[in-house]
Amino acid sequence: MSDDSLRERIDTSKPHSARFWNYFVGGKDNYEVDREIGDQIKSIFPGLVDVAVTSRRFLGRAVDYLAGEQGVRQFLDVGTGLPTADNTHEVAQRVAPDARIVYVDNDPIVLAHANALLTSTPEGRTAYLDADLYDPEAVLKAAAGTLDLSRPVGLMILNTLGHVADYERARDLVRRLMAGLPAGSHLVISDSTATSEGMIAASEAYNASGAVPYYVRPVAEIAGFFDGLELVEPGVVRVPEWRPGAAGAVGPGAVDAYCGVGRKA
Ligand SMILES: C[S@@+](CC[C@H](N)C(=O)[O-])C[C@H]1O[C@@H](n2cnc3c(N)ncnc32)[C@H](O)[C@@H]1O
Numbered sequence: 001m002s003d004d005s006l007r008e009r010i011d012t013s014k015p016h017s018a019r020f021w022n023y024f025v026g027g028k029d030n031y032e033v034d035r036e037i038g039d040q041i042k043s044i045f046p047g048l049v050d051v052a053v054t055s056r057r058f059l060g061r062a063v064d065y066l067a068g069e070q071g072v073r074q075f076l077d078v079g080t081g082l083p084t085a086d087n088t089h090e091v092a093q094r095v096a097p098d099a100r101i102v103y104v105d106n107d108p109i110v111l112a113h114a115n116a117l118l119t120s121t122p123e124g125r126t127a128y129l130d131a132d133l134y135d136p137e138a139v140l141k142a143a144a145g146t147l148d149l150s151r152p153v154g155l156m157i158l159n160t161l162g163h164v165a166d167y168e169r170a171r172d173l174v175r176r177l178m179a180g181l182p183a184g185s186h187l188v189i190s191d192s193t194a195t196s197e198g199m200i201a202a203s204e205a206y207n208a209s210g211a212v213p214y215y216v217r218p219v220a221e222i223a224g225f226f227d228g229l230e231l232v233e234p235g236v237v238r239v240p241e242w243r244p245g246a247a248g249a250v251g252p253g254a255v256d257a258y259c260g261v262g263r264k265a
Contacts, residue, residue, distance in 0.1 A: 022082040051257040052159075057239075062261055063156075075102070089120060089126045102147055157187075159257075171227075186232070195218075232261040
């Protein structure tokens with residue numbers, strides 16, 4: 001795709017989730033429209049900044065665990081978002097330089113910045129797919145160009161499933177992605193939860209902004225994404241509390257976001 005046609009696809013009239021989230025993690029790849037709703041939401045619910053920051057730290061710990069303790073060498077990161085510090089391939093390849101990572105997002109701004117995600121080690125590989133979570137079979141087929149889908153994969157879906165309004169549909173999409181991966185694969189999810197009035201108000205404000213809506217779910221529904229998988233200890237917990245190491249919770253403990261890692265037996 002030419003730079004001009006890519007630029008034409010970038011809609012700066014409405015907030016977009018990748019850019020809005022980039023603003024919350026302190027990035028620079030966002031527009032006025034994203035910062036405006038971002039500032040409005042920070043004033044309603046400052047705790048969303050903690051959710052964004054601690055969720056990225058969770059990504060680091062989960063990938064470190066999978067690459068280090070579980071020997072996973074392949075990752076499929078769906079709903080990648082804009083590149084930031086410690087992207088999945090950087091964390092994985094620090095542990096295992098031969099790790100392969102496929103990133104998937106459907107937002108043209110992420111595609112425009114994808115070069116920063118393609119800085120693989122010489123031993124490993126990274127690829128970017130401009131593809132849609134709503135078509136899991138197409139995602140798997142394209143990912144097979146880079147990953148060996150007969151070997152375990154870490155499927156990462158972080159802060160993205162809330163875009164799928166219908167819970168059963170979201171579960172079905174996760175199930176279909178996992179169905180294409182072999183035993184020993186892991187599902188990694190984090191998501192904002194409807195665990196405080198502030199978070200619910202923030203979600204309502206975001207959804208009124210014209211952006212593709214984002215629905216925050218009860219914790220039990222986040223846990224339900226792992227049905228049929230073996231939940232890795234400590235189970236589904238608030239994101240700072242997942243394997244924080246000797247130091248204890250990584251960041252403020254009471255964030256309105258939960259996470260988990262499940263293994264396919
Ligand atoms: C809030 S961001 C999360 C980014 C990153 N995973 C993180 O946790 O920092 C949600 C991402 O999901 C992407 N996304 C939303 N709907 C999608 C879809 N149907 N297919 C692929 N990506 C999608 C958005 O473009 C955005 O980059």
